[in-house]
Amino acid sequence: MHLSFALYLATAAWPLSGVVQASETCRHINIPVSVSVPRFELDTTINNNWDAATLTFNFTRRDAGSPTAPLPISGVTSTPVESKFTISAKLCGTGKSILILTHGILESSLYWNPGFPGGESYSLVSAAVAAGYSTLTYDRVGVASSSPANSLSEAQFGVETAILNQLVHYAKTTISASKVALVGHSYGSYLSAATASQVAVDAVVLTGFSGTLQFFAPFLAGSNLRVARIQDPLRWGHLDSGYLTSSDVYAEAYGFFAEPFFEHRVAEWNFNVDSQPFGVGGLPSLLATEIPYGNITAPVLVLQGQYDLPSCGGNCLGLLNSTSELFSNAKVVETVDDLPAG
Numbered sequence: 001m002h003l004s005f006a007l008y009l010a011t012a013a014w015p016l017s018g019v020v021q022a023s024e025t026c027r028h029i030n031i032p033v034s035v036s037v038p039r040f041e042l043d044t045t046i047n048n049n050w051d052a053a054t055l056t057f058n059f060t061r062r063d064a065g066s067p068t069a070p071l072p073i074s075g076v077t078s079t080p081v082e083s084k085f086t087i088s089a090k091l092c093g094t095g096k097s098i099l100i101l102t103h104g105i106l107e108s109s110l111y112w113n114p115g116f117p118g119g120e121s122y123s124l125v126s127a128a129v130a131a132g133y134s135t136l137t138y139d140r141v142g143v144a145s146s147s148p149a150n151s152l153s154e155a156q157f158g159v160e161t162a163i164l165n166q167l168v169h170y171a172k173t174t175i176s177a178s179k180v181a182l183v184g185h186s187y188g189s190y191l192s193a194a195t196a197s198q199v200a201v202d203a204v205v206l207t208g209f210s211g212t213l214q215f216f217a218p219f220l221a222g223s224n225l226r227v228a229r230i231q232d233p234l235r236w237g238h239l240d241s242g243y244l245t246s247s248d249v250y251a252e253a254y255g256f257f258a259e260p261f262f263e264h265r266v267a268e269w270n271f272n273v274d275s276q277p278f279g280v281g282g283l284p285s286l287l288a289t290e291i292p293y294g295n296i297t298a299p300v301l302v303l304q305g306q307y308d309l310p311s312c313g314g315n316c317l318g319l320l321n322s323t324s325e326l327f328s329n330a331k332v333v334e335t336v337d338d339l340p341a342g
């Protein structure tokens, strides 16, 4: 576990005596949020797996996003639209410096502190708490224990950014954090960067992130997206048909793991336990949003598995030089492109 971002967060943690087991100091909290932001009007309809296949084709064809194959966006609402949600979160540790961890797509918050036997050694929560931080993990809206969200009108990048902005505020006020760092994975890194460009935070840690989505197609195509409520009615029958999941554990292994750097049982746990569907509106709303990276002044750490598929097309070496240049006003930018992982 690479925790050099600890350097940036400096002093504010409570003193700790020895290693704290994260499980001993966690509590579950429901955080009510109310967001009011303009919405993209999306013109796609997903009713079944034929539609999921067509959508995948539309998003991955050579000219996707260009005038010959535009994003399925017909407009933007002229005024902000309000939604209220309850975010299911877990606060661990007693440190006054808090990490807010935002998970990616096809994931939930469980992987930050995995529950399988031996999961402790994979737990970012345990490592952070042992180092004196607190962590706030949460399920993104529409995912797992958080409020349901309409896959098109609510599961949008701008809505989720506004929610993360509120979680930063919650950490500073209700939890009385003295420092707040945002830690993201994949889609959660884009959200963390967007929030850091809008509200003051003390550090940003981006994983599964290169700042470009140009290598995203193999991941999207390889996920073999299926309508979640059809794929597993027992788990996901309550979701609307615009929530998509991957077809099987091997599709997910292709997207998230690289041989020989993982245990198959971890990929199996990820697929069977951690993985959750995502609302399809999340993709076009991210692709149509320009994140003002130049507005981020907090220190930034970009931490990459060398073989990351969604953000680097399977090879991050050398690719993060241009990522650094995005953060033109950050106090410090540090990148790592060669961790032995996918």
Ligand SMILES: *[C@@H]1O[C@H](CO)[C@@H](O)[C@H](O)[C@H]1NC(C)=O
Binding pocket: 043, 044, 045, 046, 051, 052, 054, 055, 058, 072
């Ligand atoms: C895919 O693109 C075609 C042609 O642009 C469009 O008619 C269709 O509705 C799109 N399908 C989905 C599921 O978005």
Ligand SMILES: *[C@@H]1O[C@H](CO)[C@@H](O)[C@H](O)[C@H]1NC(C)=O
Binding pocket: 292, 293, 294, 295
């Ligand atoms: C930063 O944000 C402000 C508005 O909040 C905007 O006017 C400005 O252009 C942004 N700067 C950059 C570098 O994106």
Ligand SMILES: *[C@@H]1O[C@H](CO)[C@@H](O)[C@H](O)[C@H]1NC(C)=O
Binding pocket: 317, 318, 319, 321
């Ligand atoms: C990226 O930067 C490193 C060190 O600054 C340099 O050695 C390397 O050649 C650069 N790679 C590319 C692809 O520009």
